[in-house]
Amino acid sequence: MRISSLVSWSLAAVSAWAADSNEDYKSIALRTHSLSQPYLDSDMQSRWYDFGGDTIIRTDHYIRLTADRPSQTGWIFSRVPLTATNWQIEVEFKIHGKNTLFGDGFAMWLTKERGQQGPVFGSVDKFEGLGIFFDTYRNNRPGVAFPFVMAMVGDGKTTYDKGSDGKANELAGCSARGIRGAGVPTMFRLTYFQDKSLKLELQYKTEGEWVHCFETTEPPTLPPAAYLGFSAETGELSDNHDIISVAVSSLYEPQSGDKATPGNRASKSSHRLGSTKAKKSGSWLWFFTKIFLVILAVGGGYFGYTAWRANKRSHRF
Known part of the structure; x- marks a missing residue:
């Protein structure tokens, strides 16, 4: 030699x-909250999710929350709550349709409520928890390019400001022009570290390239047990709103001789990020x-x- x-x-x-020394945390995949083809078991049911409204599940392609038809509402919600202290949710989705004018959008939820149809992107108003809204139609919000992606933390009492596209409720957000009908798989990755940060990244410009949408320096306090869900709605204008896959992981900081338990609401503070x-x-x-x-x-x-x-x-x- x-x-x-x-x-x-x-x-x-x-x-x-x-490089290895920079890895502050590890992850454990949570099967209870993840979704992938064929989505349903042999009895044509999902073990971990319920769905309703106009939702259609095509086992070899997608979960379609709404079809490209007016006045549709669809939802899908986990049967068990997400109780991990630190977590990451990565979702592949697709917003597309045949019309030049389109709407309204879809949402991801982590809330105390589950499986209820309503006026906020197909789910209930005055929710308690976190909503991430992918709004494709501008109602009355000048100076902002649409589609627009934003986060809202609900306290169970506050109404979503639908007339101004959530302007009064916005925790953080970003414009994402090109996210509808993109030529690459469209995805979002939401990462939450308790007492540290909430970060959203998008993929829609180039496959493998994640675009920073927002990161909060003061993360919201979320319900200790929140149900993960997705919903969508159409009005006079419409679009296909599809969920392709969902991958959820519990994040933890490895400790010597310590075994991580997925779904544990970190009774041990040593499992929090931030060494x-x-x-x-x-x-x-x-x-x-x-x-x-x-x-x-x-x-x-x-x-x-x-x-x-x-x-x-x-x-x-």
């Missing part, structure tokens, strides 16, 4: 270890220890290689 090859290998190892100073110091100490060991390996390899070359030369005479 040449010294240059050994050095290259060592540098690659250091880079890999450095303590002691842990950060330990991580850096371990990182530099690894570098030191690599240097020792390189040095040992070099001296061993030198000795081998000297010994080989001596055998020639």
Whole structure:
């Protein structure tokens, strides 16, 4: 082995270890809240979700909350609540239709209520929890490009400001022109760290490229047990609102000798993201220890290689 090859290998190892040291958390997939084809079991029912309204499930393609027809409302809600402290929800969806004018949009919910039809993107008003709205039709909100994506935290008493497209209720949001009828799979990824942040990313411009929509510095307080759901509605204008897949994960900070329990509402504060100073110091100490060991390996390899070359030369005479 040449010294240059050994050095290259060592540098690659250091880079890999450095990347690994930046992983502050791990994830556990939650089957109870995830959806993928064929969506239904052999009895044509979903074990983990209920659905209603005008929702149609085509097992080889999509869950269609509304078809491209006027005055439709559809929903799908989890049967068990999401109780993870830190979580990530990644959803592939599709908004499309044949009309030049279209509406109204769809929503993702994490609420105390479940499976109730209503006037807010197909679900109930005065909800308690979190709503993420993908609004494709402008009612009365000048200066904002549509489609518009926004988050609202409901207290169970406040009415959604439908006339102004939620302007009075907005926690955070962004314009997402091109999200309807995009040429790549459209997705959103919502990540929540209790007491730390709520972040939304979108994929609709280029496959594999996530566009930052928003990130709150003061995350909302959500119900300790909230049902995950999706709903959509059409009025005089319409669109197909499809859910293709849902992947939900519980996020946790790995601890030595500690086993994570998916769906646990983190009775242990050590499972919250945001490392303590002691842990950060330990991580850096371990990182530099690894570098030191690599240097020792390189040095040992070099001296061993030198000795081998000297010994080989001596055998020639």
